[in-house]
Amino acid sequence: xxxxxxxYTTVALASLTALLPTPAAAETADRxxxxxxxxxxxxxxxxxxxxxxxxTKIKAPLKDIPQTxxxxxxxxxxxxxxxxxxxxxxxxxxxxxxxxxxxxxxxYIRGFDAIGDLFIDGLRDDALYYRDLANIERVEVVxxxxxxxYGRGSSGGIINRIxxxxxxxxxxxxxxxxGSFGQKRLAVDVGDTIGDxxxxxxxxxxxxxxxxxxQGFLKRDMIAPSLLLKLSPDTRLLFQAEHLDDRRVTDxxxxxxxxxxxxxxxKTYYGTNNADRxxxxxxxxxxxxxxxxxxxxxxxxxTNHFGTYRYRLDRQNTFGQTVNNNTGIVSLFHGAVDxxxxxxxxxxxxxxxxxxxxVGHQLLYGIELGKQDKDxxxxxxxxxxxxxxxxxxxxxxxxxxxxxxATDNRTSLDVQSLYVQDLITFTPQWKALVxxxxxxxxxxxxxxxxxxxxxxxxxxxxxxxxxxxFQPNGWQSYYLSYSRSFQPSGEVLAFTTAQSxxxxxxxxxxxxxxxxxxxxxxxxxxAAVFELERTDIKTADPVTKAIVxxxxxxxxxxxxxxxxxxxxxWQLSAGYAxxxxxxxxxxxxxxxxxxxxxxxxxxxxxxxNLWLMKDLGxxxxxxxxxxxxxxxxxxxxxxxxxxxxxxxxAALIYQAKAYDIAFNVKNIADxxxxxxxxxxxxxxxxxxxxxxxxxxxxxxx
Numbered sequence: 001x002x003x004x005x006x007x008y009t010t011v012a013l014a015s016l017t018a019l020l021p022t023p024a025a026a027e028t029a030d031r032x033x034x035x036x037x038x039x040x041x042x043x044x045x046x047x048x049x050x051x052x053x054x055x056t057k058i059k060a061p062l063k064d065i066p067q068t069x070x071x072x073x074x075x076x077x078x079x080x081x082x083x084x085x086x087x088x089x090x091x092x093x094x095x096x097x098x099x100x101x102x103x104x105x106x107x108y109i110r111g112f113d114a115i116g117d118l119f120i121d122g123l124r125d126d127a128l129y130y131r132d133l134a135n136i137e138r139v140e141v142v143x144x145x146x147x148x149x150y151g152r153g154s155s156g157g158i159i160n161r162i163x164x165x166x167x168x169x170x171x172x173x174x175x176x177x178x179g180s181f182g183q184k185r186l187a188v189d190v191g192d193t194i195g196d197x198x199x200x201x202x203x204x205x206x207x208x209x210x211x212x213x214x215q216g217f218l219k220r221d222m223i224a225p226s227l228l229l230k231l232s233p234d235t236r237l238l239f240q241a242e243h244l245d246d247r248r249v250t251d252x253x254x255x256x257x258x259x260x261x262x263x264x265x266x267k268t269y270y271g272t273n274n275a276d277r278x279x280x281x282x283x284x285x286x287x288x289x290x291x292x293x294x295x296x297x298x299x300x301x302x303t304n305h306f307g308t309y310r311y312r313l314d315r316q317n318t319f320g321q322t323v324n325n326n327t328g329i330v331s332l333f334h335g336a337v338d339x340x341x342x343x344x345x346x347x348x349x350x351x352x353x354x355x356x357x358x359v360g361h362q363l364l365y366g367i368e369l370g371k372q373d374k375d376x377x378x379x380x381x382x383x384x385x386x387x388x389x390x391x392x393x394x395x396x397x398x399x400x401x402x403x404x405x406a407t408d409n410r411t412s413l414d415v416q417s418l419y420v421q422d423l424i425t426f427t428p429q430w431k432a433l434v435x436x437x438x439x440x441x442x443x444x445x446x447x448x449x450x451x452x453x454x455x456x457x458x459x460x461x462x463x464x465x466x467x468x469x470f471q472p473n474g475w476q477s478y479y480l481s482y483s484r485s486f487q488p489s490g491e492v493l494a495f496t497t498a499q500s501x502x503x504x505x506x507x508x509x510x511x512x513x514x515x516x517x518x519x520x521x522x523x524x525x526x527a528a529v530f531e532l533e534r535t536d537i538k539t540a541d542p543v544t545k546a547i548v549x550x551x552x553x554x555x556x557x558x559x560x561x562x563x564x565x566x567x568x569x570w571q572l573s574a575g576y577a578x579x580x581x582x583x584x585x586x587x588x589x590x591x592x593x594x595x596x597x598x599x600x601x602x603x604x605x606x607x608x609n610l611w612l613m614k615d616l617g618x619x620x621x622x623x624x625x626x627x628x629x630x631x632x633x634x635x636x637x638x639x640x641x642x643x644x645x646x647x648x649x650a651a652l653i654y655q656a657k658a659y660d661i662a663f664n665v666k667n668i669a670d671x672x673x674x675x676x677x678x679x680x681x682x683x684x685x686x687x688x689x690x691x692x693x694x695x696x697x698x699x700x701x
Contacts, residue, residue, distance in 0.1 A: 045075055046073065046075060046522070046564055046565060046571065047073055047075060047076045047563045047564055047571045047572065047573040047611075048073070048522065048523055048524050048563050048564030048565070049062065049071035049073055049138070049524075049563070050062060050524070052065075052069050052071050052140050053122070053162075054069065054119075054122065054140040054141075054142050054158070054160040054162075055067055055069045055140075055142045055146075056149075056364070056421065056423060056433065057122060057149055057349065057364055057366075058351055058362060058364055058423070060362075060423060062515060062524070063469075063471065063477035063515045063517070063524075064431055064433075064469060064477070065433065065467075065469075065479075066433050066467025066468060066469050066479035066480065066481040066511075066513075067142060067143065067144060067433075067467060067479075067481055067483070067511065068142075068143035068144065068511065068513060068526065068528045068530075068559060069140065069141070069142050069143070070091075070092045070093070070140070070141045070143070070561065070575075071138060071139070071140050071141075072088050072089070072091045072092065072138060072139045072140075072141075072573075073138050074137050074138050075571075076091060076573050076611065077133065077136075078662075079571075079611075079613050079623060079651055079653065079662075080611060080625075080649065080651065080664070081177075081651065081662060081664035081666075081694050081696060082133065083133065083177075083185075084105075084130070084133070085105045085130075085131050085133070085139070085159075085161075086105065086107075086675075086676075088133070088139050089107060089139070089141070089159070090609055090627050091573055091575065091609050091611065092141050092609075093559045093560070093561060093575035093576055093577035093607060093608070094109060094143065094156070094157075094557065094559050094577040094579060094607070095107055095108070095109055095141065096108045096602050096603055096604060096607070096629070096632065096676075097602070097675055097676035098113065098115070098602060098676055098678065098679055099252065099253055099676045099677060099678050099684050099685070099686045100128075100130075100676075101250070101252065101315075101317070101678075101684075102249070102250040102251040102252050102253075102281065102317060103128065103129070103130075103250055103281035103283070103313065103315050103317075104128040104129055104130060105118065105129070105130055105131055107159065108156065108601075108602050108603060108679070109143065109155075109156030109157040109159075110143060110144070110155075110156035110157065110530075110532055110555050110557060110579060110581070111156060111532070111553070111555040111557075111579055111581030111600040111603040112155035112532070112534060112553070112555070112600075113155075113679060114153075114154075114155075114156055114157065114158070114159065115128075116152075116153045117150075117153045117154050117156075117157065117158040117159060118131075118158075118159050118161075119150065119158055119160040120160070120161045120163065120287075120289075120307075121160070121161070121162060121163055121240075121289065121291075121305075122150075122160060122305065122347070123289065123305060123307040123345050123347070124150070124151075124345055124370070125161075125287075125309070127285060127309060127311035127341055128311075128313065128339070129244070129246060129283040129285055129311065129313070130246055130248075130283070131161065132205060132220065132222045132244055132246075134187045134189075134203050134204065134205035134222060134224070135163050135203040135222070135224040135242065136161050136162065136164070137162050137163060137164045137165075138162045139159065139161055139162070140159075140160045140162060141157055141158070141160070142154075142157050142158050142160070143156070143157040143511075143528070143530075143559070144156070144481075144483055144509035144511060144530065145463070145465070145483040145484055145485030145507050145508070145509050146158045146483070146485065147437060147439075147463035147483075147484070147485030147486060148419060148421065148435040148436065148437045148463045148464065148465040148483065149366075149419060149421065149435070149437070151368065151415060151417055151437070151439050151463075152415075152439065152441055152461075152485070152486060152487060152488055153485065153487055154485050154507075155485060155487060155505075155507040155532065155534050156532065156555075163224070163226075163240065164189070164201060164224075164226075165201065165226060165228065165238065165240075166191055166199035166200055166201040166226055166227065166228040166238075167191055167199060167201070168193060168199060170191065170192045171189055171190060171191035171192070171201065172190055172700055172701045173188070173190070173698060173699065173700050173701075174186070174187070174188050174189075174698070174701070175187040175188075175189075175696060175697070175698045175699075176696070176697050177694055177695070177696045178694070178695055179692060179693055179694035179695065180212075180691075180692035180693050180694070181209060181210045181211055181212055181216075181692065182208070182209055182210035183209040183210075183694065184207070184208050184209065185205065185206070185207040185208075185209075186205065186206050186207075187203070187204065187205040188203070188204050188205070189201070189202075189203050190202050196230070197229065197230050197231075198227065198228065198229050198230065199227075199228045200225070200226065200227050200228070201225070201226045202223070202224070202225045202226075203223070203224045203225075204221075204222065204223040204224070205220075205221065205222050206220070206221045207219070207220045207221070211249070211251075212266065212267055212689055212690050212692075213249070213251055213266075213267055213269055213687075214267045214268060214269040215249055215269050215271065215276070215279070216248075216249045216251060216269075216275075217247075217248060217249055217275075217276065218246075218248040218249075219246075219247045219248070220244065220245060220246040220247065220248075221244075221245050222242065222243065222244040222245070223242070223243055224240070224241065224242040224243075225240075225241055226238065226239060226241070227239045234294060234295040234296075235292070235293070235294045235295075236292075236293045236294075237290070237291070237292050237293075238289075238290070238291040238292075238293075239288075239289075239290055240288065240289045240290075240291075241286075241287070241288045241289075242285070242286070242287045242288075243286045243287075244283070244284075244285045244286075245282075245283070245284055246281075246282075246283045246285075247280060247281070247282045248280065248281055249269075249271075249275045249276075249279055249281075250271075250275075250279050250280060250281045250315055250316060250318075251269070251271075251686070252270070252271075252317060252318075252320075252684045253319075253674075253676075253677075253684050253685045253686040253687070254266075254268060254270065254320075254674075254685050254687060255270060255319075255320030255323050255330050255682075255683035255684070255685070256323060256634065256639075256640040256682040256683055256685065257323055257325060257328065257389050257390070258325050259639065259640055260640065260643070261634075261640070261642065261674055261685040261687075262323075262389050262390060264389075264390055264391075264392075266672060266687035266688075266690065268392065269392075269394065270318070270319055270320040270330065270332065270387075270392055270394075271317075271318035271319070271332075271394060272334070272394055272395060272396060272397050273394040273395065273396055274396070274397070277397075278316055278318070278334075278397045279316055279317055279318050280314075280315075280316055281313065281314070281315045281316075281317075282313070282314040282315075283311070283312070283313050284310075284311070284312045284313075285309065285310070285311050285312075286309065286310045287307065287308065287309040287310075288307070288308055288309075289305065289306065289307040289308075290305075290306045290307075291303065291304070291305045292304045292305075298353075299352060299353040299354060300350070300351070300352050300353075301350075301351050302348070302349065302350045302351075303347075303348075303349045303350075303351075304346070304347070304348050304349075305347045305349075306344065306345070306346045306347075307344065307345050308342075308343070308344040308345075309341075309342065309343060309344075310341070310342045311339065311340075311341040311342070312340050312341075313338065313340075314338060315336060315337040315338075315339075316334075316335075316336045317334070317335055317336070317337075318332055318333065318334045319332070319333060319683070319684060320332060320333075320389065320392075321333040321384065321683065322683070323389050323683060328388055328389050328390055329386050329387070329388065329389065330386065330387060330388070330389040330392065330683075331385075331386050332384060332385050332386065332387065332400075333380075333381075333384055334380075334381040334397065334400040335378065335379060335380050335381065335406075336378065336379040336403070337376070337377070337378045337379075338375075338376070338377040339374065339375065339376055340374075340375040341373070341374045341375070342372070342373055343370065343371055343372030343373060343413075344370060345368065345369070345370035345415075346368065346369050346370070347366060347367070347368045348366065348367045348368075349365065349366040349367075350364070350365045350366075351363065351364050351365075352365075358426075358427075359424060359425065359426055360424070360425035361422050361423070361424055361425075362422070362423040362424075362425075363420070363421070363422050363423075364419075364420065364421040364422075364435075365419075365420050366417075366418070366419045366420070366421075367417065367418055367419075368416075368417040368419070369415065369416055369417075370413075370414070370415040371412070371413070371414050371415075372412070372413040373410060373411070373412050373413075374410065374411045374412075374413070375409075375410050376407055376408070376409055376410075376411070377405065377407060377408050378405075378406045378407040379403050379404060379405055379406060380403075380404050380406045381400035381401050381402065381403055381404070382400070382401035382402045382403075382404055383399065383400050383401030383402075384400070385399040385400065405449070407449070408447070408448040408449050409445050409446060409447045409448055409452070410445070410446045410448070411443065411444070411445050411446075412442075412444045412445075412446075413441070413442070413443055414441070415439060415440070415441050415442075416439070416440045417437060417438065417439045417440070418437065418438050419435065419436065419437035419438070420435060420436055420437075421433070421434070421435035421465075422434050422435070428471070429470060429471050429472060430468070430469070430471075431468070431469040431471070432466070432467065432468045432469065433465070433466070433467045433469070433481075434465065434466045434467075435464070435465045435466075436462065436463070436464050436465075437462070437464075438460070438461070438462055438463075439459070439460070439461050439463065439486075440458065440459075440460050441458070441459045441460075441461070441488055442456065442457070442458040442459075443456060443457050443458075443488060444456035444457075457489070457501075459486070459488055459503070459504050461486040461504060463483075463484055463485055463486065464482075464483070464484055465481070465482070465483040465484075466481065466482055466483075467479055467480065467481030467482070467483075468480055468481075474517070475516060475517040475518070475521070476514070476515075476516055476517075477514065477515040477516070478512075478513070478514050479511075479512065479513055479514075479515075480511070480512045481509075481510075481511050481512075482508070482509065482510050482511075483508070483511075484506065484507065484509070485506070485507050486504040486505065486506050486507075487504055487505040487506075487507065487534075488504045489502050489504065489505075489538060502536070502538065503536060504536070505534055505535065505536045505537055506534070506535050506536060507532060507533065507534040507535075508532070508533055509530060509531070509532045510530065510531050511528055511529070511530040511531075512528070512529055512530075513526060513527055513528035513529070514526070514527050514528075518562075518564075518566075519564065519565060519566055519567070522564050522565040522566075523562060523563060523564025523565055523566050523572070524561075524562070524563055525560075525562045526559070526560070526561045526562075527558070527559070527560050528558070528559045529557070529558050530555075530556070530557055530559075531554065531556045531557075532554065532555040532556075532557075533552065533553070533554045533555075533584075534552065534553045534554075535551075535552050536551070537551030537552060537553060537586070551583065551585060551586040551588060552583070552584045552585040552586070553581065553582065553583050553584065553600055554581070554584045555579055555580065555581040555582075555600070555603075556579075556580045557578055557579040557580060557581075558576075558577070558578045559575070559576070559577045559578075560575065560576045561574065561575040561576075562574045562575075569614055569615035569616075569617075570612065570613070570614055570615075571612070571613045571615075572610075572611070572612050572613075573609070573610075573611045573625075574608075574609065574610045574611070575608065575609045576606075576607070576609075577606070577607050577608070578605060578606055579603050579604065579605060579607075580605065581599060581600035581603040582597065582598070582599060582600065583595050583596060583597065583598050583599075583600060583636060584596075584597075588636075590635055590636045590637035590680070591635065591637045591639060591682065592637075593637040593638075593639065595636040595637060595638075598633075598636055598637065598638045599633055599638055600633075600636070601632070601633050601634065601635050601636050601677070601679040601680070602632050602633070602634070602642075602676070602677055602679050603632060604629045604630035604632050604644065605630045606628070606629075606630040607628060607629045607630060608626075608627075608628045609625065609626070609627050609628070610625045610626045610627075611623065611624070611625030611649075612624065612625060613651070619654050619655045619656055620652070620653070620654055620655075621651075621652070621653040621654075621655070622650075622651070622652055622653075623650070623651050623653075624648065624649055624650035624651065624668075625648070625649055625650075626646055626647070626648050626649075627646070627647050627649075628644070628645070628646045629644055629645055630644045631643050631644045632677070634678065634679075634681070634682045634684075634685055635677070635678070635679065635681060635682045636679075636680070637682070639682060640677075640682040640685075642674040642677055642685060643673065643674070645671055645673035645674075646671065647666075647667045647668075647669070647671050647673065647688065648667070648668045648669055649664070649665065649666045649667065649668065650664070650665050650668060651663065651664045651665075657700075658699065658700050658701070659697065659698060659699045659700065660696075660697070660698040661695075661697050661698075662694075662695070662696040662698070663693070663696075664693065664694045664696070665691070665692070665693050666691070666692050666693075666694075667688065667689060667690060667691050667692065668691060669691075670691040671688070672687070672688075672690075673687070673688045674686060674687055674688065675687070675688040675689075
């Protein structure tokens with residue numbers, strides 16, 4: 001390992017020596033970069049976010065970033081009563097939803113699957129589970145390839161959760177929620193200072209709920225302690241830990257019948273007659289992070305961020321696998337998955353402010369190392385009982401025959417990366433953001449099945465980003481950017497022998513946009529037009545069925561947002577996306593249908609969101625909103641359509657000094673719709689939640 005790391009260590013030490021500025025240079029840098037030093041924090045009571053860290057890994061105004069960045073603030077999450085990452089991301093245009101095999105958060109961004117593009121405080125978090133929001137302050141979504149800072153993946157974008165951290169302000173808060181379908185949830189947030197040298201915070205939650213789905217249930221608990229040590233005026237050390245237990249029904253939704261999801265009650269469950277025993281997902285996640293921040297001098301600082309995790313999954317599932325459209329008979333499948341993943345990532349980053357003549361620079365130099373080991377065993381049951389798709393009878397587990405081992409292997413992923421980024425200020429009107437990253441990414445699979453072959457592959461890839469920003473005045477910003485990323489074969493779910501011989505898929509993004517500060521700077525508006533293209537997509541040969549690297553997908557689109565205080569006492573969050581996502585080249589088949597020229601799965605052409613909240617005075621607030629999605633196709637064959645829908649929500653909130661009371665009603669009109677599908681199968685379609693109500697009491701003590 002020492003030999004492998006030597007080149008990176010040499011470069012890092014050489015860079016550190018070269019970067020130390022003279023006092024005169026540091027003084028010049030302070031003068032030149034006064035406009036890009038951002039110390040302001042996001043206004044807690046606003047839906048507007050002026051600063052984000054995900055897009056650049058440094059605090060920078062959003063108007064200085066030549067890329068679309070959407071931020072869902074803590075206040076918006078709280079006002080909407082959002083309880084899942086899916087509910088949060090309804091506020092982000094261009095994001096659509098995947099069923100996640102009934103066991104995990106999974107999303108599409110700008111028409112591309114983002115299964116592995118989830119992060120927490122900038123560290124990769126690609127384990128396959130449902131996240132809890134109790135410890136989340138806000139969610140930032142960077143659109144388009146972000147590999148220059150985050151490495152592999154990120155065709156359509158990345159989703160970064162920003163956690164709650166210790167504060168100098170004492171925190172004493174408890175939140176109790178009761179709601180429809182037996183929902184009961186208690187969350188606690190406690191924090192304080194320890195003398196002048198330390199701050200702590202502990203966030204925890206427990207939840208127990210039923211579901212509108214037959215046999216549905218959820219039981220979860222989580223705890224997230226953190227400790228911040230002020231080692232000196234220039235040095236801080238942050239410790240964070242999290243533990244989550246999540247057990248729920250593995251719900252694969254409703255199969256399709258004659259071009260649409262079967263016309264049955266949305267509670268209809270295509271599983272066994274005892275889901276608690278036979279169709280459940282039990283996820284256990286433990287993670288820890290240590291972050292060191294040190295200011296060397298006025299122009300130079302360093303950060304080292306280390307994270308480690310352990311993820312274990314016991315999943316049992318039943319679903320409708322195939323449907324005969326002539327007879328209306330559905331064939332049921334039962335399987336099981338055991339996962340045991342563990343890994344770590346370490347990011348060492350150096351930031352520097354300097355000037356070259358009249359040009360200011362805010363530089364970021366980084367090294368990332370990481371390792372993940374993923375044990376997987378999967379099982380299939382030998383029999384596939386049948387039932388009526390329109391009037392299903394839930395069988396016992398014994399009807400599925402005997403248990404057969406299908407997969408048994410261990411996948412190891414190793415990453416070594418170098419990256420550099422420069423936020424350049426030429427003049428107050430002209431700025432640029434450029435960056436470059438090199439990844440060495442190794443995958444290897446140790447097969448434990450008889451007659452199976454071990455395999456490995458190492459990819460070495462460059463990921464560039466460049467953008468220019470023009471700001472004619474303080475409230476307008478126009479930009480043009482280009483970025484590129486790579487997606488190795490099977491980095492999350494599978495890595496077959498055929499894929500081990502194939503180069504990674506590559507995605508490029510060209511984007512132009514405008515960012516405006518409106519209503520005296522209390523609100524922000526954005527507009528972007530873009531073209532994303534992904535090449536070397538893996539598809540199945542129509543004759544041999546072998547996996548071959550032939551396929552291209554392109555998304556052309558427009559995204560619009562407006563967020564903030566649009567009038568005294570009125571907070572607004574609104575967005576719209578138009579996505580023309582097309583498979584432009586493929587020799588592959590999906591369910592026997594050629595997919596060349598088809599629309600990408602799970603991607604509506606039009607989608608929109610709106611949430612408006614009015615401060616009525618005397619502690620009362622009233623608000624509501626709409627969510628709209630155009631029709632989508634369940635799979636690339638475009639044989640099954642998920643109809644478009646509009647849902648409406650509302651909230652009434654009373655805030656006092658010591659407590660808040662919130663009443664949220666979701667899907668007021670009780671709209672029957674399908675919120676997600678699978679993207680590859682036509683028979684895994686999840687209905688949206690019917691009308692539901694929640695009452696939340698938040699007490700400060």
